Amino acid sequence: MLPVKLKIKICGMRDFENVKNVLKHQPDYMGFIFYEKSQRIVTEEQMDKLLNLNFGATKRVGVFVNESPDRIIELFEKGYFDLIQLHGDESPEDIIKLKYEGIEIIKVFSVGEYFDPAILKKYEQIADYFLFDTKGLNPGGNGVKFNWNVLQGVKISKPFFLSGGLEVSDLKLAQLMGIDNMIALDYNSKIELLPGLKDLDEVEKLLKD
Numbered sequence: 351m352l353p354v355k356l357k358i359k360i361c362g363m364r365d366f367e368n369v370k371n372v373l374k375h376q377p378d379y380m381g382f383i384f385y386e387k388s389q390r391i392v393t394e395e396q397m398d399k400l401l402n403l404n405f406g407a408t409k410r411v412g413v414f415v416n417e418s419p420d421r422i423i424e425l426f427e428k429g430y431f432d433l434i435q436l437h438g439d440e441s442p443e444d445i446i447k448l449k450y451e452g453i454e455i456i457k458v459f460s461v462g463e464y465f466d467p468a469i470l471k472k473y474e475q476i477a478d479y480f481l482f483d484t485k486g487l488n489p490g491g492n493g494v495k496f497n498w499n500v501l502q503g504v505k506i507s508k509p510f511f512l513s514g515g516l517e518v519s520d521l522k523l524a525q526l527m528g529i530d531n532m533i534a535l536d537y538n539s540k541i542e543l544l545p546g547l548k549d550l551d552e553v554e555k556l557l558k559d
């Protein structure tokens with residue numbers, strides 16, 4: 351089987367120069383975390399500055415944990431992101447409100463030792479993408495990989511992102527594994543110098559071809 355081509359998301363960005371330098375490598379997605387307990391939280395002031403940059407084809411993702419739909423819509427209207435990633439226990443009703451505003455949705459599921467695919471059912475009609483991250487102490491950014499084999503054989507009806515402690519070397523492994531409907535890898539804490547500051551050498555290795 352030929353290795354699949356996967357898109358790349360670089361998440362947890364906020365520093366102007368770092369964002370500018372990462373954009374030179376044109377990731378498919380760049381994530382900004384709007385969660386007050388995150389070490390990588392981005393402020394509105396930082397986002398306002400970042401709006402001066404040319405993102406080209408890179409889609410901006412706003413990352414949220416149990417945020418109110420009204421607040422998400424307010425930030426969306428400021429033009430801070432193109433789509434959102436929801437890491438909490440957001441209800442289908444809240445997500446539908448966001449869909450009405452024309453916001454594309456990535457719904458996150460935390461994966462432990464086992465994964466019950468029944469949870470996917472109620473989000474199938476309303477999410478545009480799924481994302482599988484490692485279950486951990488924090489809602490995201492735990493820097494720990496889960497056993498991807500738990501997804502093998504599970505029917506995943508939406509295109510999905512794979513996440514959770516990913517390192518550069520995981521790209522080849524994920525490409526070879528080629529789980530059905532996997533379209534992107536989401537990189538965060540394992541390619542950082544400091545929280546919110548990405549290592550440009552690692553970014554270059556990931557996006558060199």
Ligand SMILES: O=C(O)c1ccccc1N[C@@H]1O[C@H](COP(=O)(O)O)[C@@H](O)[C@H]1O
Nearest residue numbers: 361388490491492493513514515538539
């Ligand atoms: O990175 C964070 O601080 C964070 C906080 C709250 C929700 C999501 C967060 N990050 C997302 O978590 C996954 C996995 O990150 P890691 O590779 O394990 O560090 C990724 O989708 C980040 O976007």
